Amino acid sequence: MFAIAGISRLLLTAALALPLAAGADYPARPITLVVPFAAGGPTDRVARDLADAMRRAMGAVSITIENVAGAGGTLAATRVARAGNDGYTLLLAHIGLSTAPALYRSLPYDTLNDFAYLGMIVEVPMTLIGRPTLPAEDFAELRTWLSQNKGRVNLANAGLGAASHLCGLIFQQSVGVNMNTVSYKGTAPALADLLAGHVDLLCDQTTNTSGQIEAGRVKVYGVTTARRLVAPSLAGLPTLDEAGLKGFNVSIWHGLYAPKETPAPVLAKLNDVLRQALQDPEFVRRQEALGAVVISDNRLEPAEHKRFVATQLRKWAEVIKAAGQYAD
Numbered sequence: 001m002f003a004i005a006g007i008s009r010l011l012l013t014a015a016l017a018l019p020l021a022a023g024a025d026y027p028a029r030p031i032t033l034v035v036p037f038a039a040g041g042p043t044d045r046v047a048r049d050l051a052d053a054m055r056r057a058m059g060a061v062s063i064t065i066e067n068v069a070g071a072g073g074t075l076a077a078t079r080v081a082r083a084g085n086d087g088y089t090l091l092l093a094h095i096g097l098s099t100a101p102a103l104y105r106s107l108p109y110d111t112l113n114d115f116a117y118l119g120m121i122v123e124v125p126m127t128l129i130g131r132p133t134l135p136a137e138d139f140a141e142l143r144t145w146l147s148q149n150k151g152r153v154n155l156a157n158a159g160l161g162a163a164s165h166l167c168g169l170i171f172q173q174s175v176g177v178n179m180n181t182v183s184y185k186g187t188a189p190a191l192a193d194l195l196a197g198h199v200d201l202l203c204d205q206t207t208n209t210s211g212q213i214e215a216g217r218v219k220v221y222g223v224t225t226a227r228r229l230v231a232p233s234l235a236g237l238p239t240l241d242e243a244g245l246k247g248f249n250v251s252i253w254h255g256l257y258a259p260k261e262t263p264a265p266v267l268a269k270l271n272d273v274l275r276q277a278l279q280d281p282e283f284v285r286r287q288e289a290l291g292a293v294v295i296s297d298n299r300l301e302p303a304e305h306k307r308f309v310a311t312q313l314r315k316w317a318e319v320i321k322a323a324g325q326y327a328d
């Protein structure tokens, strides 16, 4: 009797000591979501909204936002590529993930092979905005002002490879005017300087600009997508294509990533949580109000997400080469 009880106690102790199947208890502690740009900006806003929706989908687990801003988002990507493969450090990155390899001489990570792709999140249009005191009320007047101020125009951006950098690059090419670029760690500080009149122009995501546009605090010259936007704060704005920059079409995609070799059950759980979060009514309502489009197509599949980024890497390498941009 004693021996049997002893054996079953031994078996029980052994069972308790066995690690749970990888991911069975995931998530058991707070998750860190790394954001590549400054707090208060457009990427940070999407990340905080997503973290709230993921939290609602997962229950009690908390998600902490860590802003690792600088070098156009590559510092944040490096941080996550080197993090533990346990699913507790994730990256929310945008289009910059696919432009950096063509812009930086060397990166400490491999975009396609050092991350587990978890699915895409939202696509966000951009707007071309100007300082409140800029003496041009519409795009035609802006063109005239640009030609009268050659060599003196300051165009803000969030660093090499950021969405604002890309949009600014295409904008300068389209209007045929080279501007002085002023780089920040995100478009939150860039927008603050634009509002204060320290820089002239900024091409930024609607998730950051719609409130300022609605309140009439900035000059707005157009949206960067092929079609006009429907969000009430942005409806009625002309597209840059309509305004005369034929074919202008820039929209900024965002995706979720974990370090490579994160256990498959953890990745499956995260993909499931992401899908639930993207259907969260509060998340959808907030994104739509800011002009963003929540992803609902097959790029929610990790393999499709990765395939999409691979095509973006090729596309942007060509655009960047054609623009004569150099690696830094």
Ligand code: ASP
Pocket (backbone or CB within 6 Å): 037, 038, 041, 042, 043, 044, 094, 096, 157, 158, 162, 163, 164, 165, 185, 186, 187, 188, 205
């Ligand atoms: N999205 C960036 C930010 O959150 C800026 C950029 O990509 O231009 O600040």
